[in-house]
Amino acid sequence: MDDPAPDLSPDLSLRDVVAALESLYPLESAAEWDRVGLVTGDLDQPVRRVLFALDPTLAVIDEAREWGADLLVTHHPLLLRGVHSVATSSAKGASVTALVRAGVALWVGHTNADVADPGVSTVLADALGLDDQRPLSSEGSYAVGRVGRLAAPVSLAEFADVVAAVLPDTAGGIRVSGDPDGAVRTVAVMGGSGDDRFDDVRACGADVYVTADLRHHPVLEAREEARGGRPYLVDAGHWATESLWLQSGRERLLSALGETLGATRVETRVSTIRTEPWTFVVGANAARADRAAPDTGGVP
Numbered sequence: 001m002d003d004p005a006p007d008l009s010p011d012l013s014l015r016d017v018v019a020a021l022e023s024l025y026p027l028e029s030a031a032e033w034d035r036v037g038l039v040t041g042d043l044d045q046p047v048r049r050v051l052f053a054l055d056p057t058l059a060v061i062d063e064a065r066e067w068g069a070d071l072l073v074t075h076h077p078l079l080l081r082g083v084h085s086v087a088t089s090s091a092k093g094a095s096v097t098a099l100v101r102a103g104v105a106l107w108v109g110h111t112n113a114d115v116a117d118p119g120v121s122t123v124l125a126d127a128l129g130l131d132d133q134r135p136l137s138s139e140g141s142y143a144v145g146r147v148g149r150l151a152a153p154v155s156l157a158e159f160a161d162v163v164a165a166v167l168p169d170t171a172g173g174i175r176v177s178g179d180p181d182g183a184v185r186t187v188a189v190m191g192g193s194g195d196d197r198f199d200d201v202r203a204c205g206a207d208v209y210v211t212a213d214l215r216h217h218p219v220l221e222a223r224e225e226a227r228g229g230r231p232y233l234v235d236a237g238h239w240a241t242e243s244l245w246l247q248s249g250r251e252r253l254l255s256a257l258g259e260t261l262g263a264t265r266v267e268t269r270v271s272t273i274r275t276e277p278w279t280f281v282v283g284a285n286a287a288r289a290d291r292a293a294p295d296t297g298g299v300p
Contacts, residue, residue, distance in 0.1 A: 011046035012257065012266055014105050017071060018043065020256040021107055024249075025119075029142050030112040035077045040096065041105025047071050050253070052246045053271035054239060056106060060273050061095055065102040067269065072099070073249065075120070075242055077108045113245060115142035118252075120191035120245040122146055127166040127244055128187060128210070136188050137200040145190040145197060147204045153185040156208065156232050163210060167240040171278040175214070177223055178232025184208040188231070191241040198222045206231045212238040239276035246270045 018038055030036045051069040053060045056078040064072045078095055086093040099106055114120045121144075125133055130148025137144045154162070157180035164174050184207035190197055194211030195218040201209045207230045214235040222233065250268045257266065 011048055013043065014038075014041050014045050014047050014071060015043040016260075017047045017050065017253070017257070017266075018107060020253055020260060021073065021109065024252050024256055025109040025112040025116050027112060029115050030110060031139070034111045035080050036108045036110050036112050039078055039106040039108060040099045041071065041107075045070065045103065045105065047105070048265055048267065050250075050266060050268045051271055052250050052268065053273065053275065054243050054246065055275035056095060056108075057273070057275050058091060058095055058098070060271055060275065061098045061102075061104065063271055063273055064104050065098065069104055069269075071105045071107060073107050073109065073253075075108070075110060075113060075245060077110055078106060109249065113249065114191065115139070115144060117143060118248055120242050121189050123244045123248045124189045124191045124210070124241055125187075128162065128189065130187055130189070136190065136197060136204060145188060145194070145200070147186065147188045147206060150185050150187060153183045156180055156182045156184055159184050159187075159208060160234060163234055163236050166244075167236055168243055168274075170237045170240050170276055171280050172237055173281070173284065174237075175235040176232070177219060177234075178208070178230075179228070182207075182230070182232060184230075184232065189241075191245065192238050195219065195222075198225075201231050202226075208232040208234060210234045210236055210241070212236055212241045237276065239274070 027037050047070040049067060049069045050071045050073060051064045051067060052073045054074065055076045056072060056074045083092050086096040088094040088097050125146040125148050129150060133146050133148040135143030135145065136147050156178050160174055160176045186205055186207045188201045188204055188206035188209045190211040193213040195214050209231050212235055214233060219233060247270055250270055254268060
């Protein structure tokens with residue numbers, strides 16, 4: 001939904017908006033390997049429309065151009081790895097060229113948005129209704145992930161239904177590892193990829209861990225360590241677990257601009273384009289653990 005502000009003051013400059021964003025999500029809090037901040041744009045150009053999206057894909061850039069956005073704010077970087085050409089023969093080159101030609105600035109808040117408070121994991125924890133929140137772990141002086149408690153214990157199956165209800169629908173759905181009837185109350189969350197935090201999850205005493213991009217070997221080892229018990233695991237998808245942050249980022253930017261500059265002529269919008277790369281699945285639950293193994297027809 002668009003959010004027009006009162007038309008009471010001069011246009012903002014990109015410099016103003018970038019300063020507000022970086023007061024909320026400081027660049028120095030990003031991981032050393034990350035590539036955040038302003039990617040394209042003239043700091044003196046006016047900004048009247050800001051589009052928020054998870055990924056700076058070609059389709060999202062087209063949406064920004066068609067809406068007349070002056071600034072695109074994304075969570076994921078466009079140029080995370082080295083690029084030696086921006087020719088339009090590559091998707092990265094076509095993206096940069098499209099942004100520059102249209103005069104659309106691009107600003108990225110990635111790991112600096114992850115560790116903010118509220119940040120990506122805070123928004124996810126809030127959506128799940130977690131109380132008594134605390135960091136899952138830390139990197140230097142910055143908190144990583146969140147741990148909190150549900151108002152009352154629920155079964156793992158019921159909790160998975162809650163996760164599915166609060167997150168946007170995805171093609172892959174929610175993957176769960178654990179006893180469906182197992183009771184859960186203490187919940188650890190990490191928006192986006194999180195299978196490098198299993199030690200922290202065990203140390204915090206979580207009954208279940210919600211994250212994304214869980215790989216076979218780390219998950220198998222984690223479940224072996226748990227001997228089939230807690231912590232249970234919920235893989236809710238990368239796009240889904242991080243996309244809730246966009247609305248929070250949009251609201252916080254408007255608040256920051258209002259506090260520092262007063263009423264401004266700026267409109268904001270969260271992209272309607274789903275940048276989850278998966279489109280469908282086949283055979284989901286065909287190998288559920290609670291089903292008997294099929295008769296192979298072999299000789300006993």
